[in-house]
Amino acid sequence: MSDNPIISITGLSRRFRMGAGDFTALHDINLTFKEGEFAGLVGPSGSGKTTLLNIIGSLDIPSEGEAIVLGKSVATLSHKESAMLRNIHIGFVFQTYNLLPVYTVFENVEFALLLQKKNAAERKKAVMEALEWVGLTDKERSRPAQLSGGECQRVAIARAMVKRPSLVLADEPSANLDAQNSHHIVQTMKRLNRELKTTFIFATHDEKVMKYLDRIITLIDGRVDKDVFVESSKN
Amino acid sequence: MIALKLAFRNLFGAGLRTWLNVFVLSFAFVIIVFVNGMLDGWNRQAYNDTKDWVAGNGQLWHAAYDPYDPFCLQDAHAPVTGKISGLVKSGQITPVLITQASIFPGGGMQNILLRGIDTAQRIIRIPSASLKASGEGIPAVVGKRMAAAAKLKKGDRVLMQWRDKNGTFDAKEIYIAEIFSANVPSIDNGQVWISLHELQKITGLENQATLFVAGGQYAGGDVDNWVFRDLKFLMKDIDAVMAAKKSGTSMVYILLLALALLAIFDTQVLSVFRRQKEIGTYIALGMTRGRVVGIFTAEGTVISILAIIAGFIYGIPLLMLIQKTGIPMPGSVDDYGLAISDKIFPYYSIGLMMSTVVLVIISATIVSYLPARRISKINPTEALKGKIQ
Numbered sequence A: 001m002s003d004n005p006i007i008s009i010t011g012l013s014r015r016f017r018m019g020a021g022d023f024t025a026l027h028d029i030n031l032t033f034k035e036g037e038f039a040g041l042v043g044p045s046g047s048g049k050t051t052l053l054n055i056i057g058s059l060d061i062p063s064e065g066e067a068i069v070l071g072k073s074v075a076t077l078s079h080k081e082s083a084m085l086r087n088i089h090i091g092f093v094f095q096t097y098n099l100l101p102v103y104t105v106f107e108n109v110e111f112a113l114l115l116q117k118k119n120a121a122e123r124k125k126a127v128m129e130a131l132e133w134v135g136l137t138d139k140e141r142s143r144p145a146q147l148s149g150g151e152c153q154r155v156a157i158a159r160a161m162v163k164r165p166s167l168v169l170a171d172e173p174s175a176n177l178d179a180q181n182s183h184h185i186v187q188t189m190k191r192l193n194r195e196l197k198t199t200f201i202f203a204t205h206d207e208k209v210m211k212y213l214d215r216i217i218t219l220i221d222g223r224v225d226k227d228v229f230v231e232s233s234k235n
Numbered sequence B: 001m002i003a004l005k006l007a008f009r010n011l012f013g014a015g016l017r018t019w020l021n022v023f024v025l026s027f028a029f030v031i032i033v034f035v036n037g038m039l040d041g042w043n044r045q046a047y048n049d050t051k052d053w054v055a056g057n058g059q060l061w062h063a064a065y066d067p068y069d070p071f072c073l074q075d076a077h078a079p080v081t082g083k084i085s086g087l088v089k090s091g092q093i094t095p096v097l098i099t100q101a102s103i104f105p106g107g108g109m110q111n112i113l114l115r116g117i118d119t120a121q122r123i124i125r126i127p128s129a130s131l132k133a134s135g136e137g138i139p140a141v142v143g144k145r146m147a148a149a150a151k152l153k154k155g156d157r158v159l160m161q162w163r164d165k166n167g168t169f170d171a172k173e174i175y176i177a178e179i180f181s182a183n184v185p186s187i188d189n190g191q192v193w194i195s196l197h198e199l200q201k202i203t204g205l206e207n208q209a210t211l212f213v214a215g216g217q218y219a220g221g222d223v224d225n226w227v228f229r230d231l232k233f234l235m236k237d238i239d240a241v242m243a244a245k246k247s248g249t250s251m252v253y254i255l256l257l258a259l260a261l262l263a264i265f266d267t268q269v270l271s272v273f274r275r276q277k278e279i280g281t282y283i284a285l286g287m288t289r290g291r292v293v294g295i296f297t298a299e300g301t302v303i304s305i306l307a308i309i310a311g312f313i314y315g316i317p318l319l320m321l322i323q324k325t326g327i328p329m330p331g332s333v334d335d336y337g338l339a340i341s342d343k344i345f346p347y348y349s350i351g352l353m354m355s356t357v358v359l360v361i362i363s364a365t366i367v368s369y370l371p372a373r374r375i376s377k378i379n380p381t382e383a384l385k386g387k388i389q
Helices: A049-056 A079-089 A105-115 A120-133 A149-161 A179-196 B002-014 B016-055 B070-074 B083-089 B144-150 B196-203 B236-274 B276-284 B289-325 B331-336 B350-377 B380-385
Strands: A005-018 A021-034 A038-042 A064-069 A090-093 A167-171 A199-204 A215-220 A223-229 B059-061 B093-103 B110-117 B138-143 B157-163 B169-180 B191-195 B211-214 B227-229
Touching: A005 A049, A005 A199, A021 A049, A021 A199, A021 A223, A038 A049, A038 A179, A049 A064, A049 A167, A049 A199, A079 A090, A079 B276, A079 B289, A090 A149, A105 A120, A105 A149, A105 B002, A120 A149, A120 A179, A149 A167, A149 A179, A179 A199, B002 B016, B002 B289, B016 B236, B016 B289, B016 B350, B070 B093, B083 B093, B083 B211, B093 B196, B110 B144, B110 B157, B110 B196, B138 B144, B144 B169, B157 B196, B191 B196, B236 B276, B236 B289, B236 B350, B276 B289, B276 B380, B289 B350
Parallel strands: A038 A199, A038 A215, A090 A167, A167 A199, B110 B191, B138 B169
Antiparallel strands: A005 A021, A005 A064, A215 A223, B059 B211, B059 B227, B093 B110, B093 B157, B093 B211, B138 B191, B157 B169
8 A cells, every 4th residue: 555645535524405404414524545545434324425435436526625536626626527537547336236237248347448538459458357357258248137246246346447547436335245245346356456556445334345444434424433444454 | 429339339228119219210201201202203293294285495475464364365465476486487486376265065165265276386295286177177186184074075076166356256166186185284174275377267366376385495585575484483383382282291291200209209308217327327437417418319319310221221112112103193183273193203302312311310319419408417426326306
């Protein structure tokens, strides 16, 4: 892990309008993530994990405070700039995989590279490499409906990793998986974190995932309750 | 380009939904081409028939002549002298004298327009050679509509009464030398054609004419007091009827196109709602909202392109077959008052095809864009969860 901060969050709050009043999902969050971290935001449902992840991923903006991701302040980015940030530097892994159902595994993984306007040869090489990381080279022509949940999530990991992003944000990646598949996909991400030095940030309340994390940030009612660095993790 | 590529992928992946839209739109495309081809074919046929049978390459009218006013015929004639005589002799124009008369077929009386035409003329297709005298009575030719209305057959004899130039009644028997079949009612209904020389003789209007029909050699322009009416002028009735027919029939295909476009619009509205997660995913993967709008809009464009391809595949053989065999027209369409043959042969021009292709693509793109605009207001975090109502 490098000492370079990749994400710097200061005094961040996020409020949502709820009827006549406001609901505060995040209160005064101050966090820094370094390059190559394998960290997790943990806590019960409604604690603000996904909201924080969305802000880091420039899918949302803070109501107060600042979130600087890869040197860019999320709140000040235009739609185009935040799209560019996500397209080049950030990979997403979702609880429900969010694969594009009409595309094959290859096409799903290839998608991000299409947006980067890479040529066909470059795309093919990168996609096959990403599928190799997750052990799905034999499924490149399958469609998501033909895959198991674990396989779908591995495709989602390949899609997030194919562009070699600096940061991968995984929102409850194991929530729809059985224990064996949960271990498998987290192990895969852990391996990629070590080999490619990619920073991973999870939002999870799954104990199985937590065992692999190097840093556990506990959120309760939108506030940071604990921020613990784990000395050594499994695998 | 990426939007089109992704739109193709999405549509081919969507299967039946895509092909239903493609089929409905392709059907509308083929019908639009067919209906317009029918009208264009009808127009061309009416134009050519009117030119061949009536108008030639234009006409030179006596200044007082008005085809819609039969009472003008009393004065609308003048001697064929001077420059105009030279044109007649050189065969560039042929004179026609028109007067009112009555015939008495089967004991009843029927008012007619009596037209005299040079028996040697070849400018219009009236079978004037049959008007050469060969026995008792005045040889006359009539069209099939006139023959049917007066119950006349070839060889029949019928009494005809007319006034000469002094207003004196005279009568003589005519015999039907030939019945011609023309698609132009204006030279047929209520018209009897006899030799120009004979008409000039019986009316005392020696060497006089009401109008001249110009052949291909005539360059156009007024001559002395004779006013030149070009084809544009002579065809204005056809153009007016065609314009009216076109606006009427265009309602049919506009409705059909609207139904097809409604299907696309409906699919797009449903898509924007049902494919929220997909939209959220596109944005999360780094697409701008504008680009996502572009994909959804391009899907409509691609449907229209596929519809046109499908329309060409099954429509061209069908349309060509119809073009070869023609569409029979009911007898009642004669009432429109312009040249209509028994069969209409559609005419499909490149311009018609291209304008229909452009119309279908642009309208499909617009109806796809309208619901897709909503994407630009979608919150990606809500879309990713599929929570937007």
